[in-house]
Each structure stands twice: as C-alpha cells, then as structure tokens.
Amino acid sequence: MIHEQVNETPGQDLDLDRMPGHWLLARMGKKVLRPGGIELTTQMLDALQISPDDAVVELAPGLGVTARMAIAAQPASYVAIERDESAAAATSKYLRPGSDRCVRGSAHDTGLEDGSATVLYGEAMLTMQTAAQKKAILQEVFRVLKPGGRYGIHELALTPGELADEIKAEIMCELSSVIHVGARPLTMPEWRDALIHPGFEIVDGATAPMHLLEPARVLRDEGFPGMMRIAFNVARTPAARRRILAMRSVFRKYGKHLCAIMLVARKPAY
C-alpha cells in the first residue's frame, strides 16, 4: 500500500538534465503524459464501456488522470499497478476506499489472479519497453483478463506501416536520446500484431496526431490554469525549458512519421 507521506511528484530527486522526459513534464505541472491526449483517452474509455459490473485494472497510471475518469464510471473495483512510488501515491488520491487500490509493481508481473479483470488498459507505457518486455506484459494482460474481457492501449506509433527500418531506427534513437527513456514505438500494423499474437481480437481503434507538446493540445489536456502553471514553471526553470524545447523539436522533426494510437481488443470468450 502507498504511504501518504510519499512525495506525489515523481522524479523530485533527479537531475533536470537527465531525468525521464515524462517526469520532467510532471515536475513542470503537466498531468496528461500520453501521446494522444485526453481526447484519445476518452475514445479508449468509450470503447472499453466500463460499467458497475467491471473489475478494472490499469497498468502504469502515472499521475492518475485516467484513473479518475475510469472510477467515475463506478466500476465494482479498480486496481492500478505502477512502478514509480510517487506516481502510485498520486494515483492513490483518486481511489475509493474499500473497492480500489494502487499497488507498486511491474506490469509484466502484476501478482493479480488469472481472469480477475474484466477491463484492463494502459497508456504510454508499452512504448518504453523492449520487444521482450512488451511480449511479457501482453502475456500477463491476457492471463489477468477474464475470457470476454476488454483490453485498451494508447501508445506512440510510427507511420506509415511500411516505414523503412533505417528511418525507424533513426527516430527511436533521437527520441530516446532527447526524452532519456528508451522509446520503442511500433507501426500501427505492428501494434495490432502485438495484441493479436497472445490471442486478442481487435475490436476498435483510432489515431491522433502526436501533439503532446503543442500549445493547443496542452490547453485541451491541462485546461487554462494548468497551462499557465506549466508556462510559469518552465519560464523560471531554464534547464527544463531547454529540454522541453529539444523534445518538441524532435517531435516536430519527425511529425509526419509519429502519431498516437489507441486500440481496444477482446480476449475471446471461448
């Protein structure tokens, strides 16, 4: 369980020049840390159709923005598995006593029982995993979902589907070096195949531009007060400003080859 005294902003003790890009953004006040923003999240949640009968599991909730939206649908239970202690503490704030919990752990080994979830989802987490880790996490998801259960992802994708390997490698290398996290997006057909491989059937999907750091998207995701708070924090933190501008410039440089993807799949009901 998460202790209340844990700082709820991840990466507080890390160096601004080296910390993972998502925690740098969180430190500046950004709460929505996924490539397609709240709009693609809303599309994913709509397709997942969470109802009071559902046992929901979220992998890597980050600061708990989607947790709050999922819990608003009043599922029977909500469990989150988050690797970062501060993020887990931030998510815990939104939980209903008795029915919900946030566990510090890893998505590939959740400790949850076979078939214990009817809905499971994760955003902006698989992209940062190696091929072997992605495979292990997707197998774990398949195990934890009940037959007939729904699975949603919201991740970074490369486009078009037949993008040359050298361009893929160049984009992954530049992205990883600027965000200081291994960025391993797949093409849209590769994401679909990754889900089909353990046995899922794809039932829905959508894409959105990768506009994580574009002002219009920041305004939509964070609201006006949130955007102003971020702008103020960035303006008085030159090291963060330098890094955020560098990240945005790589996102823009490869804009035509990057997008956000959401897929919803179903575990066959046998």
Ligand SMILES: C[S@@+](CC[C@H](N)C(=O)[O-])C[C@H]1O[C@@H](n2cnc3c(N)ncnc32)[C@H](O)[C@@H]1O
């Ligand atoms: C880019 S952030 C996205 C957070 C949130 N899902 C969102 O979209 O705003 C990535 C999150 O994945 C978590 N994470 C990364 N690898 C993980 C793993 N193997 N198991 C659980 N959480 C993980 C990080 O701690 C972080 O909270």
